[in-house]
Amino acid sequence: MVLGSPSVPFVPTRKEVLDMVFEALDLREGDVLYDLGCGDGRVIMEAAKKYPIKKAVGVELREELVKDLMDRVKKENASRKVQIIHDDFFKAPISDATVVYMYLLTSVNESLKPKLRQELKPGSRVVTLDFQIPGWKPVKILGDKTGWQKTVYVYVIGISDMTNHPS
Numbered sequence: 231m232v233l234g235s236p237s238v239p240f241v242p243t244r245k246e247v248l249d250m251v252f253e254a255l256d257l258r259e260g261d262v263l264y265d266l267g268c269g270d271g272r273v274i275m276e277a278a279k280k281y282p283i284k285k286a287v288g289v290e291l292r293e294e295l296v297k298d299l300m301d302r303v304k305k306e307n308a309s310r311k312v313q314i315i316h317d318d319f320f321k322a323p324i325s326d327a328t329v330v331y332m333y334l335l336t337s338v339n340e341s342l343k344p345k346l347r348q349e350l351k352p353g354s355r356v357v358t359l360d361f362q363i364p365g366w367k368p369v370k371i372l373g374d375k376t377g378w379q380k381t382v383y384v385y386v387i388g389i390s391d392m393t394n395h396p397s
């Protein structure tokens with residue numbers, strides 16, 4: 231399969247930050263979590279292990295990461311709950327997501343806005359690390375904005391993406 235180039239480098243969410251990320255994701259029974267650009271899959275694997283979610287889906291373009299992650303899913307018998315999509319996240323369908331995690335870049339978050347708005351149901355949550363979704367209003371911000379991997383933004387479709395927010 232010939233795919234385009236990744237729009238963001240692989241920089242994993244640090245293990246020390248995962249507690250804050252999971253607090254923001256607020257995963258509940260039946261949730262379907264997508265990590266757009268899932269890297270080595272650390273967020274979806276932990277989500278599938280520790281939370282009563284229905285499914286965790288990782289979308290990733292880099293072939294070597296996808297291969298290693300698929301091997302890990304197999305080794306850890308996680309395929310009932312974990313799905314890996316080797317594709318560009320601009321192309322992969324995400325309409326069954328109830329929660330989306332993105333550790334990308336502000337410019338990429340901006341480009342993903344139409345897709346998130348079109349495909350996600352109202353009430354779905356979008357959680358970003360460090361980089362905001364320009365023009366959308368977070369319902370919650372965790373962390374202290376003091377530097378790298380220090381801040382997590384929580385957005386809700388139907389609330390955060392409405393225009394004319396009083397800022």
Ligand SMILES: C[S@@+](CC[C@H](N)C(=O)[O-])C[C@H]1O[C@@H](n2cnc3c(N)ncnc32)[C@H](O)[C@@H]1O
Pocket residue numbers: 235236237238239240241242243265266267268269270271272273289290291292295317318319320332333334
């Ligand atoms: C900053 S890393 C975050 C990895 C993981 N989400 C985490 O938090 O540990 C961004 C990931 O997005 C992937 N990526 C970049 N552009 C992509 C695209 N257009 N489609 C799918 N994956 C992409 C990169 O290969 C990289 O693994």
